[in-house]
Structure formats: C-alpha cells, structure tokens
Amino acid sequence: MDIDDVKEGRYIYGIIRNSEKIDFGPIGIGSRNDHVYGVSYKDICAVVSASPDIQYQARRANMIAHQKVLEEVMTRFNVLPVRFSTISPHDNDEAIIRILTADYRRFDELLDKMKGKKELGLKVMADESKIYESIIQKYDSIRSLRDKLMNQPADKIHYQRVKIGEMVAEALKKEIEGYKKLILDILSPISDDVKITDNYGNLMILNAAFLIQEVKEPAFDDAVNELDKKYGDIMTFKYVGTLPPYNFVNLSINTKGG
Numbered sequence: 001m002d003i004d005d006v007k008e009g010r011y012i013y014g015i016i017r018n019s020e021k022i023d024f025g026p027i028g029i030g031s032r033n034d035h036v037y038g039v040s041y042k043d044i045c046a047v048v049s050a051s052p053d054i055q056y057q058a059r060r061a062n063m064i065a066h067q068k069v070l071e072e073v074m075t076r077f078n079v080l081p082v083r084f085s086t087i088s089p090h091d092n093d094e095a096i097i098r099i100l101t102a103d104y105r106r107f108d109e110l111l112d113k114m115k116g117k118k119e120l121g122l123k124v125m126a127d128e129s130k131i132y133e134s135i136i137q138k139y140d141s142i143r144s145l146r147d148k149l150m151n152q153p154a155d156k157i158h159y160q161r162v163k164i165g166e167m168v169a170e171a172l173k174k175e176i177e178g179y180k181k182l183i184l185d186i187l188s189p190i191s192d193d194v195k196i197t198d199n200y201g202n203l204m205i206l207n208a209a210f211l212i213q214e215v216k217e218p219a220f221d222d223a224v225n226e227l228d229k230k231y232g233d234i235m236t237f238k239y240v241g242t243l244p245p246y247n248f249v250n251l252s253i254n255t256k257g258g
Contacts, residue, residue, distance in 0.1 A: 008091040009053035010039075012099075012253060013069045014244070016077040017111050018045035024072050029056060029065040036069050039093045041100035044107050047073055048088075048096055056085040070244040078117070080110050080251055081244040088255040099253060114245060116214050117192060121240035122224065124183060124205040126176065130234045131203070135171045142167050172202060179205045179235065183227060190220045195247040205235060209247035217241075 011029055019040050028034030028049030038045040047069065056062045066084050073079045088095045100107065136143050142164060149160050176199075183206055188194055193211040200207070212220050221241075228237045 006052040006054055007089065009051055009255075010048045010088040010090065010093070010096055011051035012082045012086045012088065012096070012255070013047045013049075013066065014073060014082050015080040015100075015107050015111070015251065016045050016047060016073060017043055017115075018077060019043045024069065027065075027069055027072060029062060029069070036072075039096040039100070041097050041104065044100050044104060044111070046096050046100055047079070048093075050091075051087055053087055053089045058084065067244070071242075074118075074242065074244060078111065078114055079244055080107065080114060080249050081246055082251045082253055086251075086253050086255060095255075099255065103253065110249060110251075114249060117211055117245065118214060118217070118241075119243040119245040119247060120210045120212050120217070120220065121208070121243055122183075122187070122210065123207050123238040123240075124179070125236045125238070126179070126203045126205055127234055127236065128203055131172065131175060132168065134234060135168060135175060138175075139167070139171050142171060169202075176202070176205050179231070184208075186223055186227065187220065190216055190223060193248055209243075211245060211248045 011034075013036065016038070018038055019042065020038075022038040022045070024036040024038075024047070026033040026035050028036050028051065030051060032050075034049040034051065036047060036049045039048055040046075049069075063084065070079055070081055088099065136146065145160065145164055145167070149164070184194070184196075187210060191210040191212055195209045197207040197209070199205075210220065224237060224239050
C-alpha cells in the first residue's frame with residue numbers, strides 16, 4: 001500500500017500534567033516533520049502529532065525520533081512515556097480526549113507518583129587488563145600456580161593452564177558480583193527505585209536504571225563521582241542523566257476504543 005493511501009491518525013508520545021494549549025514544534029516522528037502538540041482533558045495532556053496509521057519499525061532513526069520528542073517535553077514537564085508506535089487510528093483530537101477521559105484516574109495517579117522524579121542510567125565496565133591483574137595480586141592460589149608454570153614449556157602444562165583459566169573465571173565472577181553489590185549499596189539508598197538489566201559480556205559489572213527525585217540528583221551525582229575517583233582505574237562508569245522513566249513507566253494505551 002502506498003503511504004499516501006494510509007489513513008491518518010495521531011501518534012502518542014507521552015502524558016504530562018498540563019491544561020494549557022502547547023506546541024513543541026515540527027519534531028514529529030517520520031519524515032514529514034509534523035508538529036508535536038498537546039491535547040488536554042482537565043489537567044492531563046497527551047503529547048501527540050499527526051501520523052500515518054502505520055506500525056513504525058523499531059529502527060534506530062524512529063526510536064531516536066520518539067525519544068527526542070520526549071526529551072524536548074522533559075525540559076518543561078515530568079512525562080509518562082507511552083510505548084513506541086502507539087497510534088490512535090482517528091484523524092482528530094476528540095479520539096485522544098476520549099482516551100484521556102477513559103484512563104484519567106490511571107494517568108493522574110501515575111503523574112502524582114512520578115512528580116519531581118527522573119531516570120538516570122549507569123553502566124559500569126571492568127577494565128580487562130586491570131581487573132585480571134588485580135585478581136592475580138589478590139588470589140594467592142592463582143598467583144602461585146601461575147608463577148610455578150611461568151617458565152615451563154607450553155606443551156607440558158596444558159591442563160594446568162586450563163585449571164588457571166577456570167580459577168580466574170571463577171574469581172572474576174566473584175569480583176564482578178562484589179563490585180556490583182558495593183555500587184548498589186551506595187546508590188540504592190539515594191534512589192526511589194532501581195531496575196537492573198542483565199549484563200552483557202563477563203566484564204560488565206552493572207547495567208542499571210535509577211529512579212531519582214530531582215532534589216536528590218546532586219547527591220547521586222556526587223556518589224557516582226566518588227565511585228569513579230575510587231575505582232576509575234579498574235572500571236569505567238558510563239552515566240546517562242535525565243532520561244524519560246522508560247524503565248519505571250511504559251504506558252500501554254488501548255487506542256482502538258478511542
């Protein structure tokens with residue numbers, strides 16, 4: 001089907017607390033640069049733009065466009081992010097108002113819950129050479145076996161080398177878990193909530209999102225900086241601030257009844 005034959009609808013990016021007329025400019029998803037604006041019911045407002053009623057593919061360009069709208073909205077409002085590619089199949093704002101009316105209580109309670117809060121992301125990676133060196137220094141059994149085999153012919157010590165590899169892998173797992181607990185013990189008390197994502201690769205120490213009250217953000221920043229100062233020689237901290245709270249709110253909206 002040609003894109004020109006597709007019905008028009010309204011793409012819904014997020015929900016904010018607002019009752020005034022508002023326009024965020026021509027930053028809508030897709031190639032048309034549709035205006036992003038607010039549709040309000042009482043004091044609840046859906047951030048929307050005109051859009052073809054299609055399923056947007058989760059490609060990088062589309063995901064970034066969706067996120068950029070939410071980031072622009074976040075410069076002025078707390079926002080409840082709506083699931084990517086949520087589209088009302090009606091070419092009018094009245095359908096959006098019907099959605100807001102039907103789900104008013106849920107949106108109202110969530111906005112109250114998330115008021116004054118933001119998501120901060122933190123990924124911590126161990127430096128491969130540094131952490132392995134620290135394991136050699138820390139674990140006497142590994143170091144002594146390594147030293148014993150250091151000048152022996154490789155073909156004579158195959159099984160011993162395998163054994164060292166197994167010992168190092170076990171020690172690495174133990175060290176990673178220890179550092180992860182240490183970091184969370186420091187940062188969790190400053191946070192309202194924490195969502196931990198599975199690590200990728202055996203050198204990742206932590207991949208987490210923290211829900212932070214904005215008034216506590218300086219304290220959280222200081223804590224991350226202190227961790228970086230103390231452990232930055234053995235691990236890398238990748239800190240991403242002021243994100244829409246994707247990990248704590250990801251609204252699924254029934255647009256078909258709207």
